[in-house]
Amino acid sequence: MQTLQLHGIKTNATTEWTPTERNLMLYSGSSTYTTNTAGDVFVERPITTYRENNAGVADDSYLDVMTVATAMYFRSKQRSRILSRYPRHKLAKDGTNFAPGQAILTPKLFKSEMFGLYRDLELAGIVQDFDNYKTTFVCSIDPKNPTRINYQDQPIFVNGLIIVAGKIQFRKN
Known part of the structure; x- marks a missing residue:
């Protein structure tokens, strides 16, 4: 802005x-x-x-307003990705044996989807440091609500260039 x-x-x-x-x-x-x-x-x-x-x-x-705006954009993209790709799916534990083509989401598949989105947003200049994101991402099925997946992530946003600081030093030859 x-x-x-x-x-x-x-x-x-x-x-x-x-x-x-x-x-x-x-x-x-x-x-x-x-x-x-x-x-x-x-x-x-x-x-x-x-x-x-x-x-x-x-x-x-x-x-900075842009940090808040970037966070809102990031969360919107996450929500949109899951709702568009898994609109009427069931939620199963990792390792559940189900036939290919079943409308089932697992925590492992969810994590993979979020990693793919992060890569897309990294290419778009919104986030950075995929390796850190990957190692800090946590998700699981809620122990009290088997219809809910909980996740915690730590995106690192690409920031705006606000300050340029330099120092010029003159030397006598």
Whole structure:
């Protein structure tokens, strides 16, 4: 969303914020913008007001709007993949002996489906580090509800380029 023009919004501002002022605004819950000489306004960094987790510990993992948007997109793709490929299936334990063509999903097949989706989304530039995803993915049939599959995954999203920092050093020859 960075650099997107906010059409129909103009400014008469003649000065920019300092980096300190920008950070104060960002960490106070205000997104920032930039302008051009014509007074057009552009998104600089859209953020959320998320500052701490449920335990009250400082947490900036969802500070950037695009992290939240990417997570929502990722979960939507997971749900869509399962609902479109396994619409009226039964759920069986891994190792169950059933004939080919049966409409049955097992935790192992579910895991394989999620790995295939992760690879697709990796190629699309949404996620990264498949090996980590594969080793941290867990799924099983719920012990109290045999019609439910539980899973936990740890996707690593591809982030937006927000800051470029460099250092130029001059040497006398």
